[in-house]
Amino acid sequence: MDEQQAAAYLGRIGAERPERPDAAGLRALQSAHLAAVPFENLAVGLGEPVVLEEEALLAKIVGRRRGGFCYELNGAFAGLLRALGYRVDLLAARTFGADGRPGPPFDHMALRVELDEPWLVDVGFGRFGHHPLRLAARGDQHDPGGVFRVTPVEGRPAVPGTPEVLDVLMDGEPQYRLDPRPYALTDFVPTCWWQTTSPQSHFTRSSTCSRLTADGRITLSGTRLIRTGPDGARTERQLSEAEALAAYRVHFGITLTRLPVGAPPH
Incomplete structure (x- = not known):
């Protein structure tokens, strides 16, 4: 580099x-x-x-x-x-x-x-x-x-x-x-190849996107938006497909035109 x-x-x-x-x-x-x-x-x-x-x-x-x-x-x-x-x-x-x-x-x-x-x-x-x-x-x-x-x-x-x-x-x-x-x-x-291709890998079964925030952690698991506080308390909200695509952009700076396979809208 x-x-x-x-x-x-x-x-x-x-x-x-x-x-x-x-x-x-x-x-x-x-x-x-x-x-x-x-x-x-x-x-x-x-x-x-x-x-x-x-x-x-x-x-x-x-x-x-x-x-x-x-x-x-x-x-x-x-x-x-x-x-x-x-x-x-x-x-x-x-x-x-x-x-x-x-x-x-x-x-x-x-x-x-x-x-x-x-x-x-x-x-x-x-x-x-x-x-x-x-x-x-x-x-x-x-x-x-x-x-x-x-x-x-x-x-x-x-x-x-x-x-x-x-x-x-x-x-x-x-x-x-x-x-x-x-x-x-x-x-x-x-092993990276196995993780991304094997049906036994949890990475091929569902999608996740998560990062630290100033007051805890925010995660998009499939189409569930999860907020975790510093005390471990969680709130969850089920999103529509359009809301999930917007959440990727707003919370993670990632612009997608479609949801990943394994992340159904409902």
Whole structure:
């Protein structure tokens, strides 16, 4: 990513360029990204390809002012952070299901940013932390999004010289299991393809578009407009097709001519 592209990306998220790559700048960048760029899987229902290449991600998120899901959002954000002088690794994660078991490898992508200590950065998990989390800390970490804890996997003995496999918990519930090894963007392509094509993937079953707001979160799930307050209180309203198309434009800055498949008007 060159300087012009980085400047355009900063403009997209409404953020200033940090004077130096430090924790305060990282915190501001993550918060700005979450508020400006929605987590969304609309490409699946619209029949659009998901291409895990930096130029394609920039064209979508910055050029077309769209969002994306984890591979796209964290993949693009990693490029911006590197352009700003941060040291970034792409990490693979296994998302925990309702049964409490971790899913397949590469189910999710998160970022590790190395400063004076390692930080977990994630702008692609939907409801999650607003700010980076300390990867080396083992106590509670309080965040506007909840109380987080990073902990070594129970029952797995530590191997000297080998980074620990870590579970990330939010409000006491496991969210995902982090593989500490760094990967390349291309390593996520096979699972990304599965996520966007398999009938078993929840991304092919329904559409979602969600972002942080000043007073909580706003989500369009199919044609249900959901507002979630900072206390977790939710209000929902069923929209018509025309109202849903308008909601994409008003709340997310996304102009569509039709609803994604899997988002029926009623």
